[in-house]
Amino acid sequence: MASPAPVFSRVERVTLNGLAYEGLKSALLSGRLEPGAVLTLRQLADELGTSMMPVREAVSRLAAENALAVLPNRGIVVPQLDSAAAADIWDLRITLEGDASARAARHATTADIEQMTTLCREVEVAGRASDLHGALERNNAFQFAVYQAARSPVLLRLIEVLRMQSVPHCSAAVRVMLAERPAYFAQSWSNHAALIEAIAAHDAEAAQGIKQRDLEQFRAFVESVRSRQP
Amino acid sequence: MASPAPVFSRVERVTLNGLAYEGLKSALLSGRLEPGAVLTLRQLADELGTSMMPVREAVSRLAAENALAVLPNRGIVVPQLDSAAAADIWDLRITLEGDASARAARHATTADIEQMTTLCREVEVAGRASDLHGALERNNAFQFAVYQAARSPVLLRLIEVLRMQSVPHCSAAVRVMLAERPAYFAQSWSNHAALIEAIAAHDAEAAQGIKQRDLEQFRAFVESVRSRQP
DNA sequence: AATTGACATCTGTGATCACAGCTACCTATA
DNA sequence: TATAGGTAGCTGTGATCACAGATGTCAATT
Numbered sequence: 001m002a003s004p005a006p007v008f009s010r011v012e013r014v015t016l017n018g019l020a021y022e023g024l025k026s027a028l029l030s031g032r033l034e035p036g037a038v039l040t041l042r043q044l045a046d047e048l049g050t051s052m053m054p055v056r057e058a059v060s061r062l063a064a065e066n067a068l069a070v071l072p073n074r075g076i077v078v079p080q081l082d083s084a085a086a087a088d089i090w091d092l093r094i095t096l097e098g099d100a101s102a103r104a105a106r107h108a109t110t111a112d113i114e115q116m117t118t119l120c121r122e123v124e125v126a127g128r129a130s131d132l133h134g135a136l137e138r139n140n141a142f143q144f145a146v147y148q149a150a151r152s153p154v155l156l157r158l159i160e161v162l163r164m165q166s167v168p169h170c171s172a173a174v175r176v177m178l179a180e181r182p183a184y185f186a187q188s189w190s191n192h193a194a195l196i197e198a199i200a201a202h203d204a205e206a207a208q209g210i211k212q213r214d215l216e217q218f219r220a221f222v223e224s225v226r227s228r229q230p
Numbered sequence: 231m232a233s234p235a236p237v238f239s240r241v242e243r244v245t246l247n248g249l250a251y252e253g254l255k256s257a258l259l260s261g262r263l264e265p266g267a268v269l270t271l272r273q274l275a276d277e278l279g280t281s282m283m284p285v286r287e288a289v290s291r292l293a294a295e296n297a298l299a300v301l302p303n304r305g306i307v308v309p310q311l312d313s314a315a316a317a318d319i320w321d322l323r324i325t326l327e328g329d330a331s332a333r334a335a336r337h338a339t340t341a342d343i344e345q346m347t348t349l350c351r352e353v354e355v356a357g358r359a360s361d362l363h364g365a366l367e368r369n370n371a372f373q374f375a376v377y378q379a380a381r382s383p384v385l386l387r388l389i390e391v392l393r394m395q396s397v398p399h400c401s402a403a404v405r406v407m408l409a410e411r412p413a414y415f416a417q418s419w420s421n422h423a424a425l426i427e428a429i430a431a432h433d434a435e436a437a438q439g440i441k442q443r444d445l446e447q448f449r450a451f452v453e454s455v456r457s458r459q460p
Numbered sequence: 461a462a463t464t465g466a467c468a469t470c471t472g473t474g475a476t477c478a479c480a481g482c483t484a485c486c487t488a489t490a
Numbered sequence: 491t492a493t494a495g496g497t498a499g500c501t502g503t504g505a506t507c508a509c510a511g512a513t514g515t516c517a518a519t520t
Contacts, residue, residue: 061294161388
């Protein structure tokens with residue numbers, strides 16, 4: 001039942017191309033890039049200490065995933081979503097992240113649940129310490145721990161792609177939340193606790209419902225902030 | 231209500247990079263590339279009459295989408311899915327293509343339904359004329375016409391990504407089907423007719439169910455062929 | 461004073477070159 | 491004859507260069 005004793009972890013080739021991609025992906029997923037922000041290949045290459053070549057392939061990938069947009073001879077921009085595109089992505093996020101939560105409830109191991117619990121507690125600790133940036137990061141890690149437990153690499157990848165488009169669109173709202181509404185955070189903790197509970201009970205439908213309601217709530221919040229400050 | 235009279239269609243920049251990507255995507259989606267087939271950048275560049283540069287960016291994108299795999303210093307290969315990966319992709323195809331069919335039922339216009347009907351009839355005509363390759367191509371066009379009617383560019387893109395991984399895995403089974411089981415085709419026509427009917431009636435649940443059953447059937451067929459000839 | 465034109469400067473795109481890594485073939489050895 | 495070792499010929503990766511296109515500035519013109 002256990003694997004036959006993995007003495008060595010498989011070595012994986014690392015390319016500058018891949019590093020550039022991971023760096024940009026992480027910047028997008030953690031909300032460090034604002035919509036409308038303009039980058040250039042040369043600037044990114046300088047920051048990475050490489051030539052333009054690896055960066056342009058990374059950007060090319062991100063552009064294919066609509067996570068970045070290339071302005072012909074003007075630079076690279078983080079796309080600004082109109083409301084139709086945003087709604088499109090929200091709907092799919094709710095479908096797929098709900099689905100992933102349900103699958104996590106079906107397949108999560110004890111170790112998975114332990115990790116979720118740990119991360120969830122770390123979010124809480126960071127929140128209480130008013131380390132909001134840290135709380136956000138832990139929060140992200142928690143959610144991806146859930147999706148990882150779904151045991152579907154393809155689904156995980158799709159969720160990543162959707163989030164790379166969605167997160168920048170939410171970053172303004174997140175800033176508002178951190179500044180004005182730390183109470184909103186507390187609510188999300190209780191959501192997380194309920195989610196873990198459902199997953200631990202292997203109740204797929206409950207997990208899916210909790211996650212979807214959580215996302216709907218957040219979506220409504222983001223939209224209310226956007227309508228307030230256009 | 232109508233748009234304000236578009237006199238000129240927006241010009242779109244075309245790059246060799248994009249052309250290479252589209253060419254490879256089309257080859258994958260139409261089943262012209264077998265799993266295990268090995269390509270090289272230089273060969274692809276020669277075929278396109280360009281340098282390696284545009285090709286490698288296109289390949290880089292496809293590799294990021296798991297539609298191609300890069301063997302470090304050995305070439306580029308169309309991935310062979312193990313049964314776990316195949317099951318993963320099938321599950322998601324059934325979810326998302328079912329979802330798209332439901333959305334199509336909600337949003338399809340008269341023009342959409344007309345186009346579906348036309349394409350469906352063309353599949354039938356090609357099938358009767360024993361133009362199996364043409365029938366396959368029309369069949370693909372029909373399905374994407376449905377998904378296009380879902381009015382969700384993001385969902386359409388996700389389906390494309392999944393299909394690029396799935397189609398090569400099915401190509402052997404499709405070959406068997408064309409050779410030995412043309413009757414299977416007839417069945418798919420009736421599925422298509424029922425799907426159009428449900429969409430025309432704006433019955434989202436029915437459309438979703440029909441599409442999902444259709445895919446389950448095809449999945450079972452593909453798996454039976456694979457287990458027969460490993 | 462307003463408008464038009466040209467130019468300097470920046471961008472991404474594509475081509476070419478250099479290089480390290482992996483295979484597979486082939487030879488020399490036991 | 492079987493095996494080990496070396497080498498030649500591929501591969502993708504990365505760097506550098508050349509170029510066309512878009513933009514914003516600034517001056518000349520009306």
